[in-house]
Amino acid sequence: MYIIIGASSFIGVYTADEFLKQSCEIIVTGRKNKFKEHYDSLGVEYINLDLTQPQDFEKLPKSGVDGVILLGGLLPANAPVNLDYDENAAEYFQVNTIGTINVLEYCRKNGIQRVISNCSYADVRGTWGKKTITEDEPRDFIYTGDHAVYVFSKNAANDILEYYNQQHNMKNAWFRFPPVYGVGPHDSLYINGELKKSGLKIFIDNASEGKDICIYGNKDLSRDVIYVKDVARAFYLAMKSEKTYGLYNMTSGQGVTLQQQAEVIADLWAPAPDKKSKITYKPEVVNNTPSYLFSMEKARKDFGFVPEYADFRVMMTDYKKDLDADKYRELFNYVK
Numbered sequence: 001m002y003i004i005i006g007a008s009s010f011i012g013v014y015t016a017d018e019f020l021k022q023s024c025e026i027i028v029t030g031r032k033n034k035f036k037e038h039y040d041s042l043g044v045e046y047i048n049l050d051l052t053q054p055q056d057f058e059k060l061p062k063s064g065v066d067g068v069i070l071l072g073g074l075l076p077a078n079a080p081v082n083l084d085y086d087e088n089a090a091e092y093f094q095v096n097t098i099g100t101i102n103v104l105e106y107c108r109k110n111g112i113q114r115v116i117s118n119c120s121y122a123d124v125r126g127t128w129g130k131k132t133i134t135e136d137e138p139r140d141f142i143y144t145g146d147h148a149v150y151v152f153s154k155n156a157a158n159d160i161l162e163y164y165n166q167q168h169n170m171k172n173a174w175f176r177f178p179p180v181y182g183v184g185p186h187d188s189l190y191i192n193g194e195l196k197k198s199g200l201k202i203f204i205d206n207a208s209e210g211k212d213i214c215i216y217g218n219k220d221l222s223r224d225v226i227y228v229k230d231v232a233r234a235f236y237l238a239m240k241s242e243k244t245y246g247l248y249n250m251t252s253g254q255g256v257t258l259q260q261q262a263e264v265i266a267d268l269w270a271p272a273p274d275k276k277s278k279i280t281y282k283p284e285v286v287n288n289t290p291s292y293l294f295s296m297e298k299a300r301k302d303f304g305f306v307p308e309y310a311d312f313r314v315m316m317t318d319y320k321k322d323l324d325a326d327k328y329r330e331l332f333n334y335v336k
Contacts, residue, residue: 001025001064002239005049005103006072008035010184011231013328015069016044018232027061029072038331051099057106065110067239070103070117073154076146077186082193089149096153097160104164104172116238117161117174119154119247121292122147129290135176135247135298146192162246173238175231175250178294181315182228183322185332203262207269207277213262214280217287222255224293227309227318234305241303252310253296258287264313268320 002019006012008030019026020042028039029049039046049056051072074088074095081088100117107115126140127133141151161172187201197205206213231250238244262279270276299305309315322328 001027001061002067002069003060003065004028004069004071005051006030006070007039007046008032009071010182010186010332011180011228012069012071013038013184013331014182014228014232015071015235016042018229018236020044022236024236029060031072035331051102052094054102054105057102060106062110065107065112067114067116068103068107068112069235069239070100070115072099073118074150076150076191077189079146080190080193080195081146083146084192086193092149092153093156096150097156100157100160104160104170107170108164108168113169114171114173114239114244115161115164116172116235116244117157118250119158119174119176120147120151121176121178121251121294122151123155123176128292132293132295133249134295135249146190158247165245171242171245173244173246173248175234175238175248176294177226177231178223178251178292179225180228180231181225182319183327183332184228200261200265203265204269207265208271210271210275210277212280213266213277214282215258215262216282216285217258218283219259219262219281220257221287221289222257222291222293223289224251224253224255225312225315226251226307227315229318230307230309233308234299234303237303237305238299243302245302248299248302249294249296250299251294251296252307252315253294254310255291255293256312260312264316268313268316 002024004012004016004026007016007028016026016028027045029047031048036046047059074092079088103115123139123141124133124137125142127137142148158174161174164170165172186198188195188197203213234250266277
């Protein structure tokens with residue numbers, strides 16, 4: 001049996017689906033009651049759990065658990081905090097770091113040997129655009145912006161995971177995520193406290209209306225993204241492998257340029273053949289995110305992970321199919 005903590009999250013819902021598809025017994029936790037109905041309909045036990053409250057872990061089983069997927073946490077995209085006027089540094093550490101310790105203590109006390117969690121790709125932000133990034137790359141992050149303390153809290157959480165590996169003979173691991181694409185609740189996100197439509201959503205909305213798709217900055221900037229269904233499958237493969245240990249890049253392993261993204265989205269979302277969006281450019285508008293590419297060799301070697309949706313057209317074709325089918329719309333309240 002496996003426990004998925006944070007199964008009311010975007011990635012958590014897909015991960016639960018993958019484990020069920022693989023005929024695994026699971027228990028899931030979350031903090032949103034509307035997800036209970038979803039999991040009840042699947043015959044899955046749903047437990048309300050607050051990561052920051054050690055007593056909540058008494059609700060979880062004390063035997064028969066083979067591993068824990070930890071996806072609960074506080075992200076900048078969900079935090080309506082403007083750092084020019086306010087500060088939520090303590091909350092990041094309470095949820096992401098102390099919450100991880102509470103999970104690990106539950107596991108240690110009950111003989112559970114593995115937790116798999118996640119970290120931010122911004123922990124090596126200084127290396128973006130310079131070379132293909134492996135898991136051996138030293139941390140190189142920045143100390144300003146709405147992602148800074150999030151990165152600190154996740155770095156501390158992952159150091160704690162490794163501490164429990166060495167001190168308590170566990171086999172914990174964590175995935176380094178870039179942006180994860182897929183149908184879910186991320187059409188809009190908070191950027192320094194202001195809710196803004198995501199770049200992907202802007203492209204899709206414009207394409208679906210036949211409007212121009214405008215690329216800011218360098219159209220050849222290349223990003224290494226990953227599809228949520230690949231992430232879910234990677235959690236399953238990693239949990240089942242005895243070799244899984246430590247940090248793993250969890251990306252597609254290949255870059256897609258802004259130009260390629262715009263072309264694919266214009267093709268797939270065109271309202272009619274004669275109303276396909278024109279791609280326009282504003283190179284003078286600076287894009288603050290450089291290119292980045294991550295090596296996937298360690299995940300392939302340790303648990304046989306090869307992304308099925310690495311090709312951006314394949315990824316977006318499946319994304320559109322799920323979007324058109326209203327997949328999880330009742331859970332995430334997204335706008336098509």
